C-alpha cells in the first residue's frame with residue numbers, strides 16, 4: 530500500500546505523566562486531528578504551562594497541517610487536557626465520547642469537583658459509539674471502550690487505532706480500572722474487541738511508564754498484544770479480572786487526580802484565579 534493511503538501518525542511523549550499525545554493526519558490534504566493533548570501543570574506553583582501543547586502547534590505549523598478536530602479519549606485523571614487551549618489557538622472544534630456525561634454526573638456526586646455544567650456543553654461534539662468525523666480523505670470513527678472509565682472511547686482512523694488507557698505496551702500490561710466508573714470486566718471485553726481488529730492495525734497506546742527505564746514506546750500490534758501482553762497471556766475473563774483487581778489494589782491514586790478531573794470534566798478549562806481564590810491558575814506559553 531502506498532504510504533499516502535494510510536494516515537500519518539506523530540506521537541508526542543509527555544515525560545512527566547507518561548501520557549502520549551498524537552497528531553493523526555492525511556498526508557495528501559494536510560488535515561489532521563489532535564488526540565489527547567496535555568497541558569503542563571506545575572503542582573508547586575499551581576501554574577499551567579503550554580510548552581507541550583506548543584510543541585504540537587510547532588509541528589502543525591512546520592508541516593502545514595490544518596487542525597480539523599481536537600479530541601480526548603476520556604476525562605483523564607493523571608494529566609490536564611490541553612484541548613481547550615489548542616481549540617482557542619487553532620479554532621478547531623473539540624470532542625470527546627458521549628459517556629463523559631455519566632462521568633460528569635458521577636464525579637459531581639462524589640466530590641462536587643466544580644463541574645460547572647453536566648450537559649457536555651464544554652465540547653463542540655460528543656461522540657457516540659460508531660459516530661464518525663472526516664480528516665481529509667479519512668474517516669475517524671469513535672468506538673466505545675469502557676473499562677478504564679465508563680465513558681472511554683477509542684478512535685479508529687484508517688489502519689491506526691488510538692486505544693488510550695486499555696492496553697499498554699505488551700511489557701506493561703493494561704490500564705487500571707479501580708477509579709469510579711472503571712470496571713475490569715468491561716475492560717476485558719473492550720480488549721477482546723481491540724484484538725479482533727484487522728491484524729495489520731497499528732495500535733497506539735495512551736501511556737507508557739518505561740518499565741526498567743527502557744526508552745518510551747507507544748506503537749504496538751495485535752499480534753504482539755495477543756501473544757505477549759503480560760496481563761493477557763494465559764488469561765481468561767476471570768483470571769484477568771482477578772489480576773487487574775490485584776494490581777489496582779496496589780496502585781496509588783494519581784497525584785493530579787482531583788485537579789485533573791475538575792478541569793478535564795469542564796472541557797480542559799482551568800479555573801480562573803478570580804473565581805477560585807485557593808489557586809492562582811493561568812496559562813503560560815508562546816501564544817499568549
Ligand SMILES: [Fe+2]
Pocket residue numbers: 603604605606607677694
Ligand atoms: Fe486515563
